[in-house]
Each structure stands twice: as C-alpha cells, then as structure tokens.
Amino acid sequence: MRGRAGRSLSDRPGKAGSSEARPILYLSEVDVRKYSFLWMLFPALLLYTVFIAYPFFSSLGLSFYDWPGIGPKKFIGLSNYKNILSGFMAPEFYRALGHNIVFFIWSLILSVVPGLFFAFLLSADIKGTKFLKVIYFFPNTLAIVVVGFLWGLLLNPQWGLVNQLFRVLGLGFLAKPWLGNTSTALPTIIFVTAWRGLGFYILVYLAAILGIDREMTEAARIDGATEMQIAGRIILPHLLPIIATTSMLKFIWTFNIFDIVYAMEGTQGGPAGSTDVLGTLFYRIAFGGLGSSQVGMGLGATVVTLIFLLVFPVSIFYVFIVEKRVERGE
Amino acid sequence: MMFKLNGLQKAIAWIFLALLAFVNLYPIGIMILSSFKSTREIFLKPFNLPAVWRWSNYVSAWQRADFATYFKNSILVTAASIAAILLVSSMAAYVIARFDFKFKRGIYLFLLAGLALPTRLAIIPIFLIMRSLHLLDKLSGLVIVYAAGGIAFSVFLLVNFFKKLPRDIEDSAKIDGAGPFRIYWQIDLPLLKPALVTVAMFNFIDVWNDFFFPLILLSSRVKKTIPLGLQAFFGEYTIEWDVLFAALNISVLPILIIFLILSKQFIAGMTEGALK
Structure with a gap:
C-alpha cells in the first residue's frame, strides 16, 4: 500500500485499473494535509447526525417520561409502554396497528399483482406503449393530500362523480357513502393509495424485466418454451429479489401513512376510528389536533419507539441487501 | 421487448393497457374539467364539458386562498432544500467514493441507515430541536x-x-497540483450533471409535495407551503366545489409542467433509484 501514496497515482492506468473494483486513494502516513478532504464529508454528516440520527435515539429517551412538551419532565419508567400496550391506550393502539397491517397487506397485493401484470404487458412486442408509461406514472407525482382531496370530492356520497357514475351505469346499489361507512372507508383509502402508487411499481418491475439477459429467453424460445413458460419460469424468478426489496420498502413506508387519512377522514381517522392508523394516532397524542384528550410528548415518543422497533429490523436488513448488491456492482 | 404476442393477444393486451390508462386519467380529467364549471354544473352535469369555460374560478381560488404566498414559500423552500442537498451530498459522496480512511465503511453504513427509516418517526425531537433553535414557524427550519x-x-x-x-482526468489534475475540493468542483461535478438532475428530481417531488413537516413545524398563514395552504382552503370552502377544483389544479400545475418536460428523466431516475 505504501507505494500508492499521493503522486504515484499517475502510473495507474486509467480504465485498466478496473480490476481493482474501486478507484481509491490509498493514504499511508498520518498527514493532516492528506486528510484535508475530510472536511467535505462534515456538512452532510453533521446535518444528518443532528437532525435525523440523534432524534431517532432521543425519542427512545423521551418515552420514559411524562411530559406535555413544556415544563419539567417527570420520569415514569415504563409506564408509557404499559399504558399503550395494556393500559388505557391499548384499544386505540392495537386498532391503529391493525389498520396499518391491513393497509400493508392490501397495498402490497394491489401493487405487486397488477404491477407485474402490466409490466409483463409493457415488455411485450407491442408498439406505441411509450406514452403509457408517462400516463401510468403521473399520479405518483401528485401530492398525497392533493390525491386525498380530489378523491374526497369524487367520492362525495351525494354529488361525487363515483356514485353518479354508478347510478348512470345502472349500478345504483354501489352508490354508497364509501368514506362514511365504517366497513368501506379503509378499503376505499387503500384503493386510492394504490391508484396513486401503481404506476411506480409497474415501471420498476418493467425496468427489472428489461434488464434480464435477452439471450436466456431467446434460448428458451428456441427450445420450444411458450411465452407463458418464459414469463413464469425464467422472468418471474429473476424478479423475486426486486419484489422482495420493494415489499420491504412498502412495509417500512406503511408506517408513514398519515396524509391520505388526514385528507380524507381527518385526524380522528373517522368514521368512528375505522381508518385510524398509527400516524394519525401518534399525531393526536403528540401534537393535539381536534378532540384529543391529552397531549403527551412522552406518550407520543413511546408510540414512535414501538413503531421504530417494528421497522428497524426490516430497515437494517434492507440496507444490508442494498449495500451488498452495490458492492457486487449490480 | 421480452415477449412475442400474436394478434389476438396483442388486442387483449391493448384493452387492459387502455383500461388502466383510462382509470389513471379519468379522475384527473374530471379535476381539470370541473375547475371550469360552476358548482351547480359540477353537481348536476358531472360528465359534461363546461357550458362556459369559467376561468374566473382560478382568479377566485388564487385570491381567496392566497396562493401567491404559498407558491412563494414552496418555491423558496424547495429551491433552498435541493441546493443544500446537492451541495452537501455530492461533497460527501465524493469523499466516500474517492478516498479511503478509517471508519469509512462505518460512516457510510450509518448514512445508509437513513435510506430505510421514515424521517417522520423522529418528528418529536426534531420539533423540540427546532423550538430551542427558534426555528419553528420559519421556512429555514423546514429547509x-x-x-x-x-x-x-x-x-x-x-x-x-x-x-x-473515469479517473483519468482527475489523475492528471492531481499531478498539476489540484486539491481535492478543486478536483471535485471543477472536474467531477460537471461530469456528474445527469446524476445531480436525478437527485434533484427525487427531492423536488418529496419536498414540493410534503405535507407532514409543514403541518408540524409551521403555524402562521403567511408561512404555509402549497399542500398546507390547500388543506386550509379545503377546510374553509367545503361547498364551493368550483374554486376547490380550481385550487387543486393550481397546486398541481407546476409539477405537471415539470413532469411533462422531464418525464423521461423522471421515470428513468425513479426506477433506477428503486432498482438499487
């Protein structure tokens, strides 16, 4: 390694050095000047540490206190956890958690199944599908609150377009208050979320399909495989890793759900709490909101810590996989 | 092209593809058309084209919702955030990609952990930090x-x-005595332009559309960004659907324009990021 320091870099041939995987400047001696590049790392590291990393751990600390956000903090040990997991907050907490899980499972199904289906169609030899990609992706660029407000108007029981459409089509029995009924509100919100997100999954899966080595499918075709067999036995197995990573991300972001419920059903997750998710529950606890009985930063931090415990293992696993994949240069 | 379909299969595929395009576009089309109608028309003739194209809905929504302020705030916040992200992230990425030093891998993994953790989970301490820095209800805090x-x-x-x-140019600059920052600034950044555009687009969508952080960190009306302002507007004018639809369109317009111009890069960038 010594010989590589500083000036001898020039005798490394440019591209031929690619067998060394990564171009790296090797520094051999402790020399302040040589480490002067490190300052360029600090702004990012500082911002990230102070405003992202530290707050994550700080939440954990807060969760042992009773604190309305101002005044002295009162240490109460694990009382917040008890209150949430088995005390007075438990019914609301488990109901919200359940809604998050339902949300995750259904939005996973609604992204993977149609996502793969349309990605397969788009990867076939059909002409003129380029502009479809743009159309499919567009809802993704809309703010979630915009999507929520738009569909809120469309789903208005009396004047909304959806029910008027059902009536015109002779499907009057489907003209229901979709967002006002405890049994249909959550599925409706899941559908609206899927409406916004599907295009993204289609394009991700499509890109993965188009990245598969063409020779493999050609060889299979010469060997007499049908298109269905190619799709099921060659392409689908190749897509499993990307399906796995997108599913992991979906699981993680499921706990981010807030905007769409807020825009369509309000902070209470109405009607009668049937769309209340951890995001809205947490918001009410920590930051008030209409009709909240208590504002507790400690209690809110406890909810966050519990979510964190659910999400963190998946996050670490995801980052591990991603890093490995990049290391291998895929 | 991965699959070979015969004529009938192609026709069926087209039906499905067209159906999805319809499901995607129809609500947006209704949003646009309704914004030119009167509320009465929206209620009674939801499927028709506007009898008269009422541009006045836009004037009315723009003025009543104080969109000028929201736009100014959103543009300021988004531009400043993207500029900051591009600068600090590209410097850090340069150091991580080009140099070797102790704890590099650890630092990189530490940063990567943020890839898969929703920042929202850290909101309580973020709120408290901003409060002690007197940055609550300030656009700079949001940035x-x-x-x-x-x-x-x-x-x-x-x-x-x-x-x-490629490192060839960098190496020769190094011989000419250029320091790390000059190499980064004068040689690498120009070569990195496409990547910077991708990163900027990602963050543009995230920041421009974000509702959660403004909701928590901002309070006064004059500081609101577009999504937050839209929420206030919807709370005030629940029955005037003509201006509500117009307001939705106003809030969507900037992203629609940028998306139509850059849709290719958008799609390539988004999918590339996800495939990683």
Missing part, C-alpha cells in the same frame, strides 16, 4: 429538515455515480 432528510438517499445515489466516473 434544514429536508436537507438532512434527503442526505441518505442522495449520498447513496451519488456514490454509485461517482464510482462510474
């Missing part, structure tokens, strides 16, 4: 949060791009 929150993903993407850059 700091977005800049910090965008770092993990941006560094990750940029490190990968940096590794693909």
Whole structure:
C-alpha cells in the first residue's frame, strides 16, 4: 500500500485499473494535509447526525417520561409502554396497528399483482406503449393530500362523480357513502393509495424485466418454451429479489401513512376510528389536533419507539441487501 | 421487448393497457374539467364539458386562498432544500467514493441507515430541536429538515455515480497540483450533471409535495407551503366545489409542467433509484 501514496497515482492506468473494483486513494502516513478532504464529508454528516440520527435515539429517551412538551419532565419508567400496550391506550393502539397491517397487506397485493401484470404487458412486442408509461406514472407525482382531496370530492356520497357514475351505469346499489361507512372507508383509502402508487411499481418491475439477459429467453424460445413458460419460469424468478426489496420498502413506508387519512377522514381517522392508523394516532397524542384528550410528548415518543422497533429490523436488513448488491456492482 | 404476442393477444393486451390508462386519467380529467364549471354544473352535469369555460374560478381560488404566498414559500423552500442537498451530498459522496480512511465503511453504513427509516418517526425531537433553535414557524427550519432528510438517499445515489466516473482526468489534475475540493468542483461535478438532475428530481417531488413537516413545524398563514395552504382552503370552502377544483389544479400545475418536460428523466431516475 505504501507505494500508492499521493503522486504515484499517475502510473495507474486509467480504465485498466478496473480490476481493482474501486478507484481509491490509498493514504499511508498520518498527514493532516492528506486528510484535508475530510472536511467535505462534515456538512452532510453533521446535518444528518443532528437532525435525523440523534432524534431517532432521543425519542427512545423521551418515552420514559411524562411530559406535555413544556415544563419539567417527570420520569415514569415504563409506564408509557404499559399504558399503550395494556393500559388505557391499548384499544386505540392495537386498532391503529391493525389498520396499518391491513393497509400493508392490501397495498402490497394491489401493487405487486397488477404491477407485474402490466409490466409483463409493457415488455411485450407491442408498439406505441411509450406514452403509457408517462400516463401510468403521473399520479405518483401528485401530492398525497392533493390525491386525498380530489378523491374526497369524487367520492362525495351525494354529488361525487363515483356514485353518479354508478347510478348512470345502472349500478345504483354501489352508490354508497364509501368514506362514511365504517366497513368501506379503509378499503376505499387503500384503493386510492394504490391508484396513486401503481404506476411506480409497474415501471420498476418493467425496468427489472428489461434488464434480464435477452439471450436466456431467446434460448428458451428456441427450445420450444411458450411465452407463458418464459414469463413464469425464467422472468418471474429473476424478479423475486426486486419484489422482495420493494415489499420491504412498502412495509417500512406503511408506517408513514398519515396524509391520505388526514385528507380524507381527518385526524380522528373517522368514521368512528375505522381508518385510524398509527400516524394519525401518534399525531393526536403528540401534537393535539381536534378532540384529543391529552397531549403527551412522552406518550407520543413511546408510540414512535414501538413503531421504530417494528421497522428497524426490516430497515437494517434492507440496507444490508442494498449495500451488498452495490458492492457486487449490480 | 421480452415477449412475442400474436394478434389476438396483442388486442387483449391493448384493452387492459387502455383500461388502466383510462382509470389513471379519468379522475384527473374530471379535476381539470370541473375547475371550469360552476358548482351547480359540477353537481348536476358531472360528465359534461363546461357550458362556459369559467376561468374566473382560478382568479377566485388564487385570491381567496392566497396562493401567491404559498407558491412563494414552496418555491423558496424547495429551491433552498435541493441546493443544500446537492451541495452537501455530492461533497460527501465524493469523499466516500474517492478516498479511503478509517471508519469509512462505518460512516457510510450509518448514512445508509437513513435510506430505510421514515424521517417522520423522529418528528418529536426534531420539533423540540427546532423550538430551542427558534426555528419553528420559519421556512429555514423546514429547509434544514429536508436537507438532512434527503442526505441518505442522495449520498447513496451519488456514490454509485461517482464510482462510474473515469479517473483519468482527475489523475492528471492531481499531478498539476489540484486539491481535492478543486478536483471535485471543477472536474467531477460537471461530469456528474445527469446524476445531480436525478437527485434533484427525487427531492423536488418529496419536498414540493410534503405535507407532514409543514403541518408540524409551521403555524402562521403567511408561512404555509402549497399542500398546507390547500388543506386550509379545503377546510374553509367545503361547498364551493368550483374554486376547490380550481385550487387543486393550481397546486398541481407546476409539477405537471415539470413532469411533462422531464418525464423521461423522471421515470428513468425513479426506477433506477428503486432498482438499487
């Protein structure tokens, strides 16, 4: 390694050095000047540490206190956890958690199944599908609150377009208050979320399909495989890793759900709490909101810590996989 | 092209593809058309084209919702956040991709952990930090949060791009005595432009559309960004659907224009990020 320091870099041939995987400047001696590049790392590291990393751990600390956000903090040990997991907050907490899980499972199904289906169609030899990609992706660029407000108007029981459409089509029995009924509100919100997100999954899966080595499918075709067999036995197995990573991300972001419920059903997750998710529950606890009985930063931090415990293992696993994949240069 | 379909299969495929395009576009089309109607027309003739194209709905929504202020705030916050993210992330990515030093891998993994953790989970301490820094209800506070929150993903993407850059020019600059910052600034950044555009687009969508952080960190009307302002507007004018639809369209217009111009890069960038 010594010989590589500083000036001898020039005798490394440019591209031929690619067998060394990564171009790296090797520094051999402790020399302040040589480490002067490190300052360029600090702004990012500082911002990230102070405003992202530290707050994550700080939440954990807060969760042992009773604190309305101002005044002295009162240490109460694990009382917040008890209150949430088995005390007075438990019914609301488990109901919200359940809604998050339902949300995750259904939005996973609604992204993977149609996502793969349309990605397969788009990867076939059909002409003129380029502009479809743009159309499919567009809802993704809309703010979630915009999507929520738009569909809120469309789903208005009396004047909304959806029910008027059902009536015109002779499907009057489907003209229901979709967002006002405890049994249909959550599925409706899941559908609206899927409406916004599907295009993204289609394009991700499509890109993965188009990245598969063409020779493999050609060889299979010469060997007499049908298109269905190619799709099921060659392409689908190749897509499993990307399906796995997108599913992991979906699981993680499921706990981010807030905007769409807020825009369509309000902070209470109405009607009668049937769309209340951890995001809205947490918001009410920590930051008030209409009709909240208590504002507790400690209690809110406890909810966050519990979510964190659910999400963190998946996050670490995801980052591990991603890093490995990049290391291998895929 | 991965599959070969015969004529009938192609026709069926087209039906499905067209159906999805319809499902995607119809609500947006209704949103646009309704914004030119009167509320009465929206209620009674939802499927018709506007009898008269009422541009006045837009004037009315723009003035009543104080959109001028929201636009100014959103543009300021988004531009400042993206500039900050691009600068600090590209510097950090340069160091990580080009140099070797102790704890490098640890630092990189530490940053990467932010890739898969929703920043929202840290909101209580973020709120408290901003309060003690007197940055609550300040656009600059919001910018700091977005800049910090965008770092993990941006560094990750940029490190990968940096590794693909040829090093020949850099090496010769090194012989000419250029320091690390000059090499980064004068040689690498121009080569990195496509990657920077991708990173900027990602963060643009995130920041421009964000509702959660403004909701928590901002309170006064004059500080509101577009999504937050839209929420206030919807709370005030629940039955005037003509202006509500117009307001929705106003809030969507900037992103629609940018998306139509850059749709290719958008799609390539978004899917590339997800495939990683």
